[in-house]
Amino acid sequence: MGRIGVDQPGRRMLLSGNEAIARGALEAGVQVCSGYPGNPASEVVEALLEVSRDFDLYVEWSTNEMVALEVAGAAAATGLRSLTAMKNLGVDVCSDFLMTVNLSGTKGGFVLVTGDDPAAHSTTTELDTRNYARMADVPLLEPSTPQEAKEMTKWAFELSEELGLICMVRSVTRLSHSRGVVELGVLSRERRKPEFTAPPPWTSGSSTFACMFHDMLHQKMKTASEKFETSPFNKYEGPEHPNLLLITSGPSYTYSAEAVELLGLQDSVGILKLGTTWPLPEELLFKHLRLAQEVLFVEEIDPFLEQNVKMLAAEFASRGLKPPKFYGKKSGHLPAVGELNTELVLRALSGLTGVSYSPRPSEYASRAEELVGGYVPGRSMAFCPGCPHRASFWVMKRALKWEGREAVVTGDIGCYSMGLLPTGFSVEQTLHCMGAGIGTACGFGKLERFGFDKPVVSVSGDSTFYHACIPALINAKWNSSNLLHVVLDNSTTGMTGHQPHPGSGITASGEPSPPIRVEELCKGIGVEVKVCDPFEVDEATKTFYEMLKERGPRVLVFRHPCPLTESEKKKRKPRVYVDQEKCIGEECGCMAFCSRVLGCPANIWDYSKGKAKIDEVLCTGCGLCAKLCPAGAIVVEEEK
Amino acid sequence: MGGPSELHSKVLSSGLCTGCGACTSICPYLNAVEGRAVILEFCGKEEGRCYTFCPRTEVDLQYLRERIFETGEGDPSLGFYSSVLKARAGREGIRKRAQYGGTVSSLLLYALKKGKVDSIILTGSPDGIYPEPRIAKTEEEVLSCTGSRYLLSPSVGEVVRLLRKGEGGRIAFVGTPCQVLALRKLQVYEREWEVSRIKLVIGLFCTWALSHKAGEFLMAKLRGRKVRKFDIPPPPANLFVAETENGRIEFPLEEIRSFIPPSCRICFDMTAELADLSVGMVEGEEGWNTVILRSAGGIEFFEEARREGEVETAPLEGERLEHLKEASLTKRKRSAEEREKLGASYLRGG
Numbered sequence: 001m002g003r004i005g006v007d008q009p010g011r012r013m014l015l016s017g018n019e020a021i022a023r024g025a026l027e028a029g030v031q032v033c034s035g036y037p038g039n040p041a042s043e044v045v046e047a048l049l050e051v052s053r054d055f056d057l058y059v060e061w062s063t064n065e066m067v068a069l070e071v072a073g074a075a076a077a078t079g080l081r082s083l084t085a086m087k088n089l090g091v092d093v094c095s096d097f098l099m100t101v102n103l104s105g106t107k108g109g110f111v112l113v114t115g116d117d118p119a120a121h122s123t124t125t126e127l128d129t130r131n132y133a134r135m136a137d138v139p140l141l142e143p144s145t146p147q148e149a150k151e152m153t154k155w156a157f158e159l160s161e162e163l164g165l166i167c168m169v170r171s172v173t174r175l176s177h178s179r180g181v182v183e184l185g186v187l188s189r190e191r192r193k194p195e196f197t198a199p200p201p202w203t204s205g206s207s208t209f210a211c212m213f214h215d216m217l218h219q220k221m222k223t224a225s226e227k228f229e230t231s232p233f234n235k236y237e238g239p240e241h242p243n244l245l246l247i248t249s250g251p252s253y254t255y256s257a258e259a260v261e262l263l264g265l266q267d268s269v270g271i272l273k274l275g276t277t278w279p280l281p282e283e284l285l286f287k288h289l290r291l292a293q294e295v296l297f298v299e300e301i302d303p304f305l306e307q308n309v310k311m312l313a314a315e316f317a318s319r320g321l322k323p324p325k326f327y328g329k330k331s332g333h334l335p336a337v338g339e340l341n342t343e344l345v346l347r348a349l350s351g352l353t354g355v356s357y358s359p360r361p362s363e364y365a366s367r368a369e370e371l372v373g374g375y376v377p378g379r380s381m382a383f384c385p386g387c388p389h390r391a392s393f394w395v396m397k398r399a400l401k402w403e404g405r406e407a408v409v410t411g412d413i414g415c416y417s418m419g420l421l422p423t424g425f426s427v428e429q430t431l432h433c434m435g436a437g438i439g440t441a442c443g444f445g446k447l448e449r450f451g452f453d454k455p456v457v458s459v460s461g462d463s464t465f466y467h468a469c470i471p472a473l474i475n476a477k478w479n480s481s482n483l484l485h486v487v488l489d490n491s492t493t494g495m496t497g498h499q500p501h502p503g504s505g506i507t508a509s510g511e512p513s514p515p516i517r518v519e520e521l522c523k524g525i526g527v528e529v530k531v532c533d534p535f536e537v538d539e540a541t542k543t544f545y546e547m548l549k550e551r552g553p554r555v556l557v558f559r560h561p562c563p564l565t566e567s568e569k570k571k572r573k574p575r576v577y578v579d580q581e582k583c584i585g586e587e588c589g590c591m592a593f594c595s596r597v598l599g600c601p602a603n604i605w606d607y608s609k610g611k612a613k614i615d616e617v618l619c620t621g622c623g624l625c626a627k628l629c630p631a632g633a634i635v636v637e638e639e640k
Numbered sequence: 641m642g643g644p645s646e647l648h649s650k651v652l653s654s655g656l657c658t659g660c661g662a663c664t665s666i667c668p669y670l671n672a673v674e675g676r677a678v679i680l681e682f683c684g685k686e687e688g689r690c691y692t693f694c695p696r697t698e699v700d701l702q703y704l705r706e707r708i709f710e711t712g713e714g715d716p717s718l719g720f721y722s723s724v725l726k727a728r729a730g731r732e733g734i735r736k737r738a739q740y741g742g743t744v745s746s747l748l749l750y751a752l753k754k755g756k757v758d759s760i761i762l763t764g765s766p767d768g769i770y771p772e773p774r775i776a777k778t779e780e781e782v783l784s785c786t787g788s789r790y791l792l793s794p795s796v797g798e799v800v801r802l803l804r805k806g807e808g809g810r811i812a813f814v815g816t817p818c819q820v821l822a823l824r825k826l827q828v829y830e831r832e833w834e835v836s837r838i839k840l841v842i843g844l845f846c847t848w849a850l851s852h853k854a855g856e857f858l859m860a861k862l863r864g865r866k867v868r869k870f871d872i873p874p875p876p877a878n879l880f881v882a883e884t885e886n887g888r889i890e891f892p893l894e895e896i897r898s899f900i901p902p903s904c905r906i907c908f909d910m911t912a913e914l915a916d917l918s919v920g921m922v923e924g925e926e927g928w929n930t931v932i933l934r935s936a937g938g939i940e941f942f943e944e945a946r947r948e949g950e951v952e953t954a955p956l957e958g959e960r961l962e963h964l965k966e967a968s969l970t971k972r973k974r975s976a977e978e979r980e981k982l983g984a985s986y987l988r989g990g
Binding site: 338399401402404425588590591593597628629630631632 | 666667668669671673674678679681683684685687688689690804805929
């Protein structure tokens with residue numbers, strides 16, 4: 001059984017933020033969970049999957065976040081407690097439903113967990129999903145620690161059920177992926193029976209009804225606000241009359257507390273940590289704003305608290321509040337982009353209080369150089385050894401050069417987003433969000449009448465294809481857009497950790513489910529489709545080249561499994577080595593093609609001999625380099 | 641000397657690539673595509689074989705002659721040669737399958753029979769239009785390549801591949817003047833590979849070839865009929881002729897001339913003057929070839945084949961020789977004019 005299912009109330013365990021959220025859901029008696037994989041939220045669903053059998057949960061990976069929220073929403077409408085977890089951009093995808101299910105309400109506790117990614121470690125934007133809570137008018141909780149993540153999630157279900165309204169819990173990468181001590185609570189074994197009885201209809205209404213539901217939503221939020229005034233998730237620490245008040249939420253609270261302590265400012269600086277950040281606890285804020293002369297907002301991504309509290313302060317003026325001086329992102333005391341950390345808060349505090357602090361001992365740099373050495377090589381992002389995408393992009397690069405007109409190649413979200421980088425030979429030229437590759441290609445592919453004479457190619461992975469590309473493909477067919485859509489089918493959702501998808505033949509819980517093939521879907525739509533293996537480089541190049549020259553919508557599937565999937569890892573791999581006698585090294589014609597251009601991490605350079613070499617630990621035996629080596633110096637020794 | 645960036649700026653970007661394949665099979669950054677070389681990526685080298693071997697970069701004709709014929713001298717129209725004569729296959733069966741007299745096929749078969757060469761690089765075509773390089777090692781493989789090809793083929797690349805891999809044994813090559821030039825540059829300038837394995841180079845007369853785009857045009861003209869032989873009858877016919885299984889198709893030569901690539905317009909060499917032996921048609925006389933005997937090795941080999949009865953010969957009429965020289969000289973003059981227009985004065989030779 002998964003570690004989050006341990007039935008020992010009071011036991012203290014190390015849990016990641018995501019595991020703690022899942023544990024909180026278990027303690028709340030969650031019965032249905034859904035999601036679409038995406039950093040940093042994937043492990044919430046995965047942790048619940050691990051215990052789904054023991055706790056009789058229904059857990060699914062949905063085709064996209066919209067469907068995921070709808071699946072969970074339906075379960076909640078029947079009275080079950082349900083949860084959906086997704087990354088920041090997933091909220092964009094499901095926002096259509098979010099903006100209506102807020103009005104239609106819920107019967108069972110309905111929780112949306114969002115994983116934001118300050119610094120965009122594994123995302124295309126630093127989108128701050130807290131804005132969605134404000135836009136949709138739904139309660140928002142922001143945990144600071146794994147313990148709080150568990151408690152808040154559990155409470156979010158109760159709150160949601162009490163209000164009859166979906167609740168959001170917002171985590172960030174640093175919380176989701178770091179571990180902390182969590183004291184376990186009592187697991188709920190309650191199993192509800194779903195009931196969906198009409199009337200009333202489950203709808204956001206329209207016209208007068210929509211306004212009526214809108215009004216009801218405001219009432220619910222008023223109740224939420226009242227509850228938040230006394231919530232234990234909001235707390236103040238510091239002197240009664242601080243010179244400087246830090247208003248903070250999420251992990252930024254821990255950076256703030258550490259910074260105040262390091263500077264020894266406990267007697268002059270106070271910290272108001274907010275766990276319930278929408279709607280804001282207005283009276284609590286009034287009380288603390290009145291006692292402070294200066295305020296510094298410490299929060300990640302958008303100045304969400306900063307702007308909303310300033311707005312409240314304007315209102316409070318009529319109640320006699322003399323607005324304090326406000327500092328934060330707008331004043332430039334803290335950066336408006338990227339992640340925060342203790343050092344950044346220290347600098348801001350030091351600047352505002354005049355208390356100096358040297359973050360590192362003066363000899364730090366020289367000591368570091370002594371220990372590490374003067375030169376630490378940089379590493380660019382690269383496809384893994386044996387990745388079929390490397391072959392696919394080389395195939396595309398070749399054929400596009402053959403064709404000669406500089407094609408437009410639109411990219412999409414997945415490992416192959418790196419097609420923009422040298423590891424993908426910089427073949428891709430655009431990158432936005434799930435499905436935008438083929439969607440924008442639909443547009444590029446209609447510009448011929450205005451004199452746009454370039455072939456248009458869009459790229460997506462298999463999971464992304466199911467997630468967001470199908471409506472655009474139908475559009476391309478319907479409006480006869482000239483585009484060649486390439487599906488890099490590695491038979492898994494690679495970038496997020498190999499979750500199954502509709503083409504995998506199994507569901508999230510491992511139940512068999514007949515695979516939905518990309519080519520069958522295309523045929524159904526009436527789009528020309530071909531399938532080839534990118535490791536058959538010459539054949540694949542010819543196929544791509546021929547399809548490139550055709551007109552109308554076309555789909556080419558490059559199919560080869562990701563070598564990191566469990567089943568692929570179990571296969572015995574052939575040994576690959578360089579025959580250094582044959583390797584032409586520095587001689588004309590190659591110039592380290594394998595390690596320099598092809599760029600597989602397993603193709604390395606033997607500096608002592610000036611010849612190529614294979615790192616046999618990294619090599620997966622795919623043989624791509626052997627096929628492309630101009631001297632035929634790379635040998636693939638098949639397992640006997 | 642230069643590298644890929646000069647190759648790009650001086651040759652590829654001006655459409656001067658002949659698609660011979662000399663550069664494309666050396667290098668992972670160069671591909672042969674539809675009769676031309678394409679650079680996938682610039683390797684960053686300042687000098688390279690791609691530039692050195694290219695028949696459309698600098699040609700030091702005098703030096704090449706010295707290295708191949710041991711003399712820098714040469715006739716202003718035909719280059720260095722010892723004699724010009726008429727020849728045809730000794731075997732009637734070969735004559736029937738051949739474009740003209742079957743001399744080339746006979747010589748190649750003789751070389752194979754006597755064990756003088758192991759691999760012959762030729763140009764075949766699965767559909768009679770689009771060319772493909774072939775390595776022939778048997779009589780049947782040689783005879784499957786008879787007939788003129790009008791589209792450019794990366795045949796020199798096959799020689800490079802064999803040399804590089806150490807395969808193919810002793811090699812014979814048959815090709816157009818540009819291909820022969822590339823092969824000779826390779827042979828003379830290459831330091832690492834065993835170029836002495838190239839034993840026999842037969843050049844084919846050529847006034848011009850066609851770019852790959854002509855393929856679609858010819859396909860359309862054939863309308864699905866299978867072609868046996870393309871030919872250009874001597875002036876003043878001004879026709880392009882396709883003999884098919886269902887009769888003859890003719891159309892004005894002008895229609896096809898628009899597919900002559902710039903690389904042919906600047907070419908100075910009609911008779912493959914760096915070959916061991918050069919072979920072409922005899923204008924106005926069917927069933928015979930004109931043969932130019934050039935290198936000592938080529939002459940010796942040809943004489944042996946004649947003694948064994950593999951080829952029959954006859955003297956070439958003085959008038960015909962004069963005509964050949966005139967045609968060759970005309971090509972040289974036009975080439976000089978075209979090079980002037982292009983500003984490609986670095987392209988010396990002839």
